[in-house]
Amino acid sequence: MTGDNNGKHTPDNDSIAENLTLINEDNPAGVTENEAASQEYRPVVTPEMVNIFINEAMELFEEAETALLELEKSPEDREYIEQVFRVFHSFKGNAGFLGYRDYEKLSHKAESIFEDIRKGRSLVNEETVSVLLSVIDVMRDGTRNLKPGETADLPGKDILIDLLDNLEIFSQLLPEMTEQPPVDTPAGVTVTCTVKEEEDFFYQNGQCRDNHGEETPCPPPLEKPEGKERCKDPEHDAGSPENNKKQSTIQRAIRVDVEKLDSLLDLVGELVIAEAMVSHNPDIQGLQLDRLDKSLLQLTKITREIQDMAMSMRMIPLAGTFQKMTRLVRDLSLKVNKRIKLVISGEETEVDKTIIEQISDPLVHLIRNAADHGIEAPEERMAAGKPETGHITLEARHSAGEVLIIVKDDGRGLNRQKILKKAGKLGLLQDEAKDLKDEEVWNLIFEPGFSTADNVSSISGRGVGMDVVKSQIGKLRGRVDIRSTPGQGTIFSIRIPLTMAIIEGMVVRVGKAGYTIPIISIKESLQPRPEQITVTPGGLELITIRGEILPVIRLHELYKIKPTYKNLTEGIVIVVESDAKKCCLFVDELAGHQQIVIKALSGYFGKVRGISGFAILGEGEVSMILDITSLVNSAESLLENSTAKHAV
Amino acid sequence: MAVRERLNPDLLDDEDDDDMEDSQEGKYLTFLLNNEEYGIEIRYVTEIIGLQNITEVPDMPSFIKGVINLRGKVIPVMDVRLRFGMEYRVYDDRTCIIVINVREQPVGLIVDRVSEVLDIPPGQIEPTPEIRKDRGNRFLQGMGKAGEEVKLLLDAEKLLFHWE
Known part of the structure; x- marks a missing residue:
């Protein structure tokens, strides 16, 4: 099963589907075709299948999110368009087979929007991305809580479907409007448009469409395999040369239980010690044993390689974590009405899994702070002679056994006076404030209860956060340094030992x-x-x-x-x-x-x-x-x- | 008369498989302390090892001798003599460490020597006489009768976790 799990990278992700078909054939449970047709198609869903579905869905959503964010930057990029389309298509298939109708419906809507985009009948714009991102959010939250044997209702799906319908209308109108950016169309125009669109879609999508078209009259189970088979129609395969090319660059991976990995590490640690005990055994000390020495040397070498390899297995690139920040900055910039660009570098830097799990929250805090307090409003930036768009840089690299993660903004910088005033109020100052070095002043913001924001916003400024940032990084045996120049921005450097083990x-x-x-x-x-x-x-x-x-x-x-x-x-x-x-x-x-x-x-x-x-x-x-x-x-x-x- | 089986302590490693759970009922591993035989329920015992290099850990009660390296795991070891308030005896080549696992917590017990695995059915166990609650008695579960002999059966939970 695990091998099939790579479905993330295959255009037609039918590992679950195949599984299901098998189960169904093995277990017809005496359901006649008539009965099946009258009943809702109810596959036998095992808890394992639900788990696989959830895992795959999480990967798919992440993939789609990444692609959508890229599309926002370069809306014409075929590769990303195809990717999003594929993700929704795969997810729709999976959801459909497990009988999660709400998910199927929603992902179908999303898929058809991208179908239009693929066909050049519509363009990607900010709104498309926003709506689809919220679709993904809702489905992700829902999927995470799925439990075997429960029906999967998706609260709020109607609103999303409405939103998606509106998007579909745009694309319908678009050919006449050509390149003009779509305007908010009142939701009233709907019915005729949608129907026409549906027919259109039917035509365009050919056989694959019937997979879904049968939604209302449910297909008898026996036809299901064929339906799925047909999904691999030439149209989809047409996209495959590209996909194949892409696949070759994607690492093949299997899922392994972390506990197994950790016990492997323990064993390797033992091996290293046992090897040393053999090589330096007192019984052979001082003896001239050329052949044994040679073999031992070989043993030592292999042992070291195994050790390195085992260690590297716990190492994961930061890319996934950084990716989440892209989304965060995007949402933040809309919320605070500032133009902010997140520049990422070094996302391929690998760190221990424990770090990946724990670094996310501190980074979110730092980036929120940077977006909310650091980066100025566009007018203020213009007035200060800075480019209108603020930049937040997220950078990672290895340096001397440590991983260095830098969060940098080109905003207004920390305000020494404000910090000192606040610190005085909180009773944090013992020495003469003037004597404090800048570094010491900046470090004050890590004190519990510290927040200098004039206005407490919904994003940051509740005064919790910075001390949490520090303690979380401390847990990873890391540390944070702050450098800040008024008017030029603030740099947070986080240093964490490469591995926890x-x-x-x-x-x-x-x-x-x-x-x-x-x-x-x-x-x-x-x-x-x-x-x-x-x-x-x-x-x-x-x-x-x-x-x-x-x-x-x-x-x-x-x-x-x-x-x-x-x-x-x-x-x-x-x-x-x-x-x-x-x-x-x-x-x-x-x-x-x-x-x-x-x-x-x-x-x-x-x-x-x-x-x-x-x-x-x-x-x-x-x-x-x-x-x-x-x-x-x-x-x-x-x-x-x-x-x-x-x-x- | 209870059934006796002689068991090579080295073989005990294989005794702790899950499917052995049922047959572990009523089985006790017995060991010697100050020439007196004690028993501990076999379901707690994971293995028996020879004495190892013990690294002392600061600020511990005297009966916690320190830690050992058990195939890459660092586990605490307790000198059961000292736990009972007996006098310290120099470790020799018969000194053993019985590794027990209680509440997911592996701990090594240093004993004078390990003797055998015994079947003591519940019917053969008498409550500890309430005459004198001295230091050692607090950790007793009961007195097991095996033929003419009496084994002092230990309560592993209390032994590890009962602090005054």
Whole structure:
């Protein structure tokens, strides 16, 4: 079944249909032709079929949405027109076979509009796109909630059908009006036009049409296969050279349960460790075993390749997520009456599936903010000597083990005064506001309850959002930086580690224990000289590095283990940073860095102080991953306590 | 007299198939602690492994010895002796880890040694005498009679999740 699921890319998507026909033949249930004709045609719908239908429908809708948005930019593009037509056609077929009449009707209407467009009898305009997008939205919401054995009523379909009918009238009138943009025609003109159009359509669409034409008198089940067969008429096949060409560039894919994928990853992690255990087995150390060494080398190589491959299987391009933003910006620009163009680049950048699932909401927030607050109204832009159309740029690229996602607008930029005023009101300012660096001021907008918008609009400005953005990105172990220039716009840079499952870690030793520190948190490591060390009366140790005074956390004290070295000058001090706050961690030695597979903390433990998870090291040993953020914060409170004590 | 089967602990790996569920009723895996025999319901047991490198985890009660790497999964291990308030005994080559799975939570139990799988029908189980609620007694489910011997049957849920 899974193989057939590629229906998304085939013009006639009849995997469900075929399935159904089979079931029907196998299970005639004694229904005579007469009975069948008098009854509504009721196929045996299994829950599995409904699921396949839903999955396929989601893909189809996404495909159509993408194509429609492209069509809005280039209304003449044959390829996209064909694509939309195909999607509605396929969906209509699927819905029809499962007996979802409302969906069938609606998608048929949509299909016929594109039939006209295909035939050059009508043009794509903004309204076509808008109406069809809302048709897709309604059908998508409905489809998502479909349950086996339930009838599928589509609330609001009548309004949509009316809208679609109106569109059809335009196309009918269009030949006389030639290139003129269609105007809103009163809905009254309808009846005759529509009927004529219907006949016309009948003629044009030939046999395929009868698939639907039989809608009122329902076809006896036995004829169904033929009907479907006929659907693959030359007309559709005519489009296929193009389709074939397109198909060849589309990746073939199968659906795999994420859990299976994750257990595969676990196994691969094991394999890597087992491989290391064999290659570095003490029994063969120091022996001259040329042939074995060669084989082991080969084993190592293959193991690494399997590992890379397994990792890449969780990686998905950002294109789907970015695509949703195109739609968002389009809807937003209509809503706020601004001209906004979304420029996307790097959508092919691949990131871990978890990131895909979680990055969408933060991006929506940022883009909404940019559209609502960032981009100025057209008049204001003109007055400022900027192009009337505002640009929001959404960009992604890989950079040093991280994925960098940039949301940039060329709007008015953040307003330092307003932010400071608001922050003052909220009691967020402790220091003298003038002393704050721009960066620090911008970061204030991530505080909970912060919103500087003068008018709270329906789109953004409820003051929830930015703090959510930050916490969501934080969950992905990422961070957000803001840069903003008044009058020129704002840039949000989101950096997220490429994958959630693997990090580059530095293994450090304290006594017998091994801890792992994520490399991205490490600023530097050093062996301090005696003159760098200061001890406060409260017993807090400080190390001065290039003028910066940093508190020291002794890991062996924190975790009550016996260290090899107790003297700061003998061991190693690692400077770690989180959220622009730094501290020093004192350890015995560095034991080398490696790629580590992160294992979540067992639920049995609850939360462990300063530990974010476990890692399995090359030798199969379990090491704890240090939670640098919480360590840095605890160091800071140590520092505050000790200075407070000192002051008293 | 109860039916006895001798089972190589290594074979237990295959015991936890789903279709074995029915036949697991009334079966207990017995192990030794301080020369006393204890039993735990076999349906909780996923496997028995030898002692492994244990990584200590900070801020844990003393009976949580740390975590082990069980084929790529990191699971906590508990020293059952310490859980019962018995004295620590140096691990040797008979020391075993019984991996049990309670509420989807795999945990390893460190025991002196594993002995056998026993059938103890419900009729052969007596309630724990209410004489003294000492530390160990809280985790008992009952006393199982197997021939002349008495096995102390553990309540796995309480053992793992009962915190005072």
